[in-house]
Amino acid sequence: MAESNNESILEGFLCPICKADLKSASQLTSHFETLHEEDVDVLKPFKDFILGTAKKIIPNTNDLDLKESFDRALKFNSRERQYDEEQAIGIVRSSTDYFKAVRSTRLERYATETNKLLIRLDKLMCNLPTDPNLRKQHEQNVVPWLDGSSVKLCPNCAKTFNLTRRKHHCRLCGSILCHDCSVFLDLNVARSMVDPSKSCSSSTSDLEVSDANGLRLCEHCYNLIELRKEVQDSRNLKTNFVTAYEQMTTLMEQAKPAVTMYEKMCQSLFDGETTYILSDVNAMRGRIGKLAEGIDALSKQIAAFPVEPGTRQHKLQNSIRQAAAYYIKEELLSLRKLPTEAQLDEVRRQRYERAERQIQWERQCLQDDEFNEGTSRNYQDFGTPNLNSTNVDDDNPLLEQMNIIRGYIKEARKQLKFEEVALLEANLKELKKEYQLQMLSSRT
Ligand SMILES: [Zn+2]
Ligand SMILES: [Zn+2]
Ligand SMILES: [Zn+2]
Structure with missing residues (x-):
C-alpha cells in the first residue's frame, strides 16, 4: 500500500537542473536566471521549452503566488501612471490592464490546479483495473493517500469517524473524508475528460454513481473537474x-x-x-x-x-x-424568369429591324446631303463591309488576336466567370470594328 511513498511522484514547476519545485512559472524563471545563469546559453532551447510548457503542470497553489503577481501588477501600473501629476477634472483613465493582470493570475491559479487534477485523472483512467483490490492499489500508486491514523473527525463535516462512519480518500488529492462528504465522478465522464475524442453520452446519469462506476472525490476536486x-x-x-x-x-x-x-x-x-x-x-x-x-x-x-x-x-x-x-x-428564389429561345429570337429580330431602319434613315440623309450639295461622292457602306473579298489574309494579326480572345471567352464561360466573358466580348467587338475599318481602307 505504501509502496508509492518510497518513490515520490514529482509534479509541478520543477527546475530541470536541481529538481527544485518552484511553485510558479515566474519563480522558476527567476530561479533559473539567478542560480543557473552560467548555463543559460547551453540550455536556452531547453529553457524555452520549460517556460513555454510549464503552465500545463503547475501544482502547489500558494498564496505567495497571488501576492507576487498582485505586487507586479501594482508596480506595472504605477510605472504607467504619474500620480504626482495633478488630475484634471473629468479625465478618465483605463484600469483594464490592471484588471486583466489581477484577473489572469487568479484564473491561472484555477486553471493550473485543474490541469494538475486532469493529469492525475489521466493516469488514473489509464488501464484502470476492474478488480476492486487491484484498482485500489493502482489509485494509490497515482495519488498517495494521506495517512489518516491520527484523524478522528471528518475534515469537511467534523463528524467523528467510527465503525459506521468510515474514513475514505479523495482519489485526486488523497485527502480524508467521510462517505457523506464524498462525491462520485462518473467513470464515463472521467474518460471523456481525458480523451475528448470519446464523447460522453449522459445516458448513465440516471444511474446512481458509486464506488463501482465512479471515482470518489472530495467536493473541491469534483467542482474543479465539473x-x-x-x-x-x-x-x-x-x-x-x-x-x-x-x-x-x-x-x-x-x-x-x-x-x-x-x-x-x-x-x-x-x-x-x-x-x-x-x-x-x-x-x-x-x-x-x-x-x-x-x-x-x-x-x-x-x-x-x-x-x-x-x-x-x-x-x-x-x-x-x-x-x-x-x-x-x-x-x-425570386429570380427573374429566363426568356425562351422563341422570345430571344423575337427580341433579336426586332433589334435587327431597328438597326436596318436606322441604316436606311442615315443613308437617306446622306443622299439628301449629296443632292443638296450637288457633289457626287462615293458612298461607302460602313455597316456591311465584304469580308469575303480577295484582300482577306489569314495572317492578319487582328484575326489572330480575335481567335485568341474567342478561346478565352470559351474558357471563361466554362468556369462561369461571366464578368470576364462580358469584358472579352467587348474587346472582341472592338477588334472586329478595327478589322472592318482596315478592310475598308485597304479596298479604296
Ligand atoms: Zn535549479
Ligand atoms: Zn464528512
Ligand atoms: Zn480531493
Whole structure:
C-alpha cells in the first residue's frame, strides 16, 4: 500500500537542473536566471521549452503566488501612471490592464490546479483495473493517500469517524473524508475528460454513481473537474455552431454577386445583346440554386443543434434559421424568369429591324446631303463591309488576336466567370470594328 511513498511522484514547476519545485512559472524563471545563469546559453532551447510548457503542470497553489503577481501588477501600473501629476477634472483613465493582470493570475491559479487534477485523472483512467483490490492499489500508486491514523473527525463535516462512519480518500488529492462528504465522478465522464475524442453520452446519469462506476472525490476536486467539463462542453458546442454559421454566411456572400450577375445577364438577353448566350444564364441560375441549397442545409443544421428550449441560444438558433429561409425565398428564389429561345429570337429580330431602319434613315440623309450639295461622292457602306473579298489574309494579326480572345471567352464561360466573358466580348467587338475599318481602307 505504501509502496508509492518510497518513490515520490514529482509534479509541478520543477527546475530541470536541481529538481527544485518552484511553485510558479515566474519563480522558476527567476530561479533559473539567478542560480543557473552560467548555463543559460547551453540550455536556452531547453529553457524555452520549460517556460513555454510549464503552465500545463503547475501544482502547489500558494498564496505567495497571488501576492507576487498582485505586487507586479501594482508596480506595472504605477510605472504607467504619474500620480504626482495633478488630475484634471473629468479625465478618465483605463484600469483594464490592471484588471486583466489581477484577473489572469487568479484564473491561472484555477486553471493550473485543474490541469494538475486532469493529469492525475489521466493516469488514473489509464488501464484502470476492474478488480476492486487491484484498482485500489493502482489509485494509490497515482495519488498517495494521506495517512489518516491520527484523524478522528471528518475534515469537511467534523463528524467523528467510527465503525459506521468510515474514513475514505479523495482519489485526486488523497485527502480524508467521510462517505457523506464524498462525491462520485462518473467513470464515463472521467474518460471523456481525458480523451475528448470519446464523447460522453449522459445516458448513465440516471444511474446512481458509486464506488463501482465512479471515482470518489472530495467536493473541491469534483467542482474543479465539473467546471472544466462545462467549459469544454460549451466550447465544443460553440465551435460546431460557429463553424456552421460562418460557412452559411460565406455562401451568402457568394450568392450576392451571383444574383447581381444573373440579373445583368438576363437584362442583356432581353435587350437582344449577344454578349451572353442562354445556356450561360442558365448555368448561373443553377449555381445560385446550389448556393441556396447549401444555405438551407446549414441553417437547418444550426436550428437542430441540441439546446435547452426557451434559452437565448435556442432563440438565436431559430432566428438564424428563419432569417436564412427568408433570405433564400426573397433573394435567391425570386429570380427573374429566363426568356425562351422563341422570345430571344423575337427580341433579336426586332433589334435587327431597328438597326436596318436606322441604316436606311442615315443613308437617306446622306443622299439628301449629296443632292443638296450637288457633289457626287462615293458612298461607302460602313455597316456591311465584304469580308469575303480577295484582300482577306489569314495572317492578319487582328484575326489572330480575335481567335485568341474567342478561346478565352470559351474558357471563361466554362468556369462561369461571366464578368470576364462580358469584358472579352467587348474587346472582341472592338477588334472586329478595327478589322472592318482596315478592310475598308485597304479596298479604296
Ligand atoms: Zn535549479
Ligand atoms: Zn464528512
Ligand atoms: Zn480531493
